[in-house]
Amino acid sequence: MEEVYKIIDVSKIYNNDVHALDKINLTINKGEIVVVLGPSGSGKSTLLNVLSGIDNPSSGKVYFEGNQIDNLGLNDLTLYRRNNIGFIFQSYNLVSNLTVEENVLLGAYLSENPLKIKDVISIVGLQDQIEKYPYQLSGGQMQRVAIARALIKNPKVLFCDEPTGALDEKTGKRILEFLQSVNKKYNTTIIIVTHNPSIALMANTVIKMNSSHIESITHNKKVISAQDLRWS
Ligand SMILES: Nc1ncnc2c1ncn2[C@@H]1O[C@H](COP(=O)(O)OP(=O)(O)OP(=O)(O)O)[C@@H](O)[C@H]1O
Numbered sequence: 001m002e003e004v005y006k007i008i009d010v011s012k013i014y015n016n017d018v019h020a021l022d023k024i025n026l027t028i029n030k031g032e033i034v035v036v037l038g039p040s041g042s043g044k045s046t047l048l049n050v051l052s053g054i055d056n057p058s059s060g061k062v063y064f065e066g067n068q069i070d071n072l073g074l075n076d077l078t079l080y081r082r083n084n085i086g087f088i089f090q091s092y093n094l095v096s097n098l099t100v101e102e103n104v105l106l107g108a109y110l111s112e113n114p115l116k117i118k119d120v121i122s123i124v125g126l127q128d129q130i131e132k133y134p135y136q137l138s139g140g141q142m143q144r145v146a147i148a149r150a151l152i153k154n155p156k157v158l159f160c161d162e163p164t165g166a167l168d169e170k171t172g173k174r175i176l177e178f179l180q181s182v183n184k185k186y187n188t189t190i191i192i193v194t195h196n197p198s199i200a201l202m203a204n205t206v207i208k209m210n211s212s213h214i215e216s217i218t219h220n221k222k223v224i225s226a227q228d229l230r231w232s
């Protein structure tokens with residue numbers, strides 16, 4: 001199996017005393033769906049930030065497709081992110097003076113192989129909202145804009161930090177079904193952080209984090225289709 005990420009002894013320390021990650025080791029294979037579970041503050045978002053090049057580790061090594069990325073300069077890091085990564089942020093990060101449609105199109109900008117805006121908008125069910133601005137949307141609608149913006153780029157790796165946190169069961173499952181179909185169609189590696197343990201059933205690999213450590217890594221023999229998940 002082809003390795004997308006390998007991280008060795010990665011630690012992240014904030015302000016000299018907060019150990020957000022403590023000597024983490026991990027390998028992620030191409031085309032996997034990985035679900036990361038763990039209590040609040042256990043280091044899940046920090047792990048995503050380090051893998052996606054949003055943040056540097058304090059120590060340790062991070063490899064993407066065999067190339068070391070923890071030591072890249074700002075320009076190379078930007079290129080790495082631009083060419084490979086889609087990110088759905090826990091806090092949406094929408095641009096407040098752009099409409100829904102413009103926010104989503106931002107994601108397609110500079111992508112070599114973007115999906116069609118119409119398809120992506122209809123998958124997240126925002127056809128009737130495209131002219132609106134973020135302040136006119138509900139939390140769940142903002143989250144769906146953030147998801148559409150990451151998806152339209154059609155990246156090699158898609159990071160999703162609590163992608164269904166603000167969504168009801170029906171909408172949440174529809175988004176997860178779509179993530180699963182993107183994974184099948186494009187062999188996209190998808191890494192999902194969630195507090196919802198039922199989502200772990202649709203993953204190939206489940207990582208449980210606790211107090212800045214990886215507590216366990218499990219590989220599911222059987223993967224459940226998103227539409228058959230029982231919500232909790
Ligand atoms: N930029 C930062 N500066 C200082 N401390 C930070 C920073 N980002 C995260 N931390 C701290 O690092 C630890 C891990 O945070 P992280 O955001 O990775 O947790 P999490 O598992 O994603 O939690 P949640 O489920 O609440 O999103 C926490 O103690 C947090 O306060």
Ligand SMILES: [Mg+2]
Pocket residue numbers: 044045046090161
């Ligand atoms: Mg988090």
